Amino acid sequence: MSFPLDAINALLERLQHHPFYAGRLPEKIADARDFAARVPLMRRDDLVAEMRKPGFGAFASPQAVRMNFSPMGGGLVPILQTADDLARMNAACATQLSACGIGPGDVCAVTFGYHLFVAGLLYQSQMEAHGVACIPAGPGEAERTAQLCRDAGVTVLAGNPSFALRLLEAGMPAPRVFFAGGEPFTGNRTLYDRVRQAMPETQLVDSFSLSEVLPVARTFPGGEGVHVFDELVYAEVVDPDTAEPLADGERGELVLTHLCKQAQPLLRYRTGDLTVLRRTAPLHGRTVNLPRVVFGRTDSMIKAKGVKLYPSELRTVLLGIPGVTGGHRLEVGASEGRDRLTLVVQGELDEAARESVRRAFKSQALVALDGLETVESLPEGPAMVDRRT
The missing domain is CATH 3.30.300.30 (ANL, C-terminal domain)
Known part of the structure; x- marks a missing residue:
């Protein structure tokens, strides 16, 4: 994809009077180079400090309808979503579900955690919005979950790869599509090969998200690595030392910008994750790719x-x-x-x-x-x- 100039300029205009960004942002930029030069980077510490203020400080959001929590800075930090935020997430995910041939008539078991954290509800919401029956199974109790999946005719599974293997050992039939998360998957060849051997006919989907920026990217059929949901986020890679933008194909730190988020909008947010970014020919409308997902953190270089x-x-x-x-x-x-x-x-x-x-x-x-x-x-x-x- 080319640089989303119109979306970025609309974002800058919208946030001119935001309590956190007021006085920090240009009114308009000319291109990607101008964006990187004039919009400051943001660190996780900046978000944590603001969210620990009374009422969540500058990120207070009376319109928020969902509040999950994520471990950050020695405690749990609220992650806020408005109804429009959730609708945009579901719409973006729907393009990937359709690409995988998932729709009404499918039954999905979600075995990610639900208590406070974000993954379980993220998958349940997108499946239900796409007309897919959903079982909020959560983690643990492999024997009972496997039985429930057999009885309900589960065709789609979302959860940790290691728990998915336990479900198959407990007698769950292999699903048609498996959404992996919570553990390194395509980056852990041993685990990936074990899952592939256990589910030889299953379509395997890797994913990458942060609690505070989600979803970021997923495997699309016919591609490798994960492709970025570029209607939701703009992705850059910068040198972790100098913060200078890097060319496609160079190893560096992933930086993400929400393009349209209402609650907790983050601009040029330093993830601390090491990756490589490249542009590809369109694949189900996606052109921004992380071929190796993420493979490390920017620590003690x-x-x-x-x-x-x-x-x-x-x-x-x-x-x-x-x-x-x-x-x-x-x-x-x-x-x-x-x-x-x-x-x-x-x-x-x-x-x-x-x-x-x-x-x-x-x-x-x-x-x-x-x-x-x-x-x-x-x-x-x-x-x-x-x-x-």
């Missing part, structure tokens, strides 16, 4: 061999590798004027696992390991250590 490395990326590299039993540490050293990367892993890796780790590291970090060591026990400490002098 170290630059080596000309690239930025993040501790949370290491977990992505080792996820599902057999033989890994505990901690891991990336040691950055130097030899003959060149950076040297050694990954130390607690556990025992056979040659196939070692090769898998090396390939995964290079694919993730875009540079190769110089050394891979295994130890029986790894002392507590940071996930990355810079030993260069």
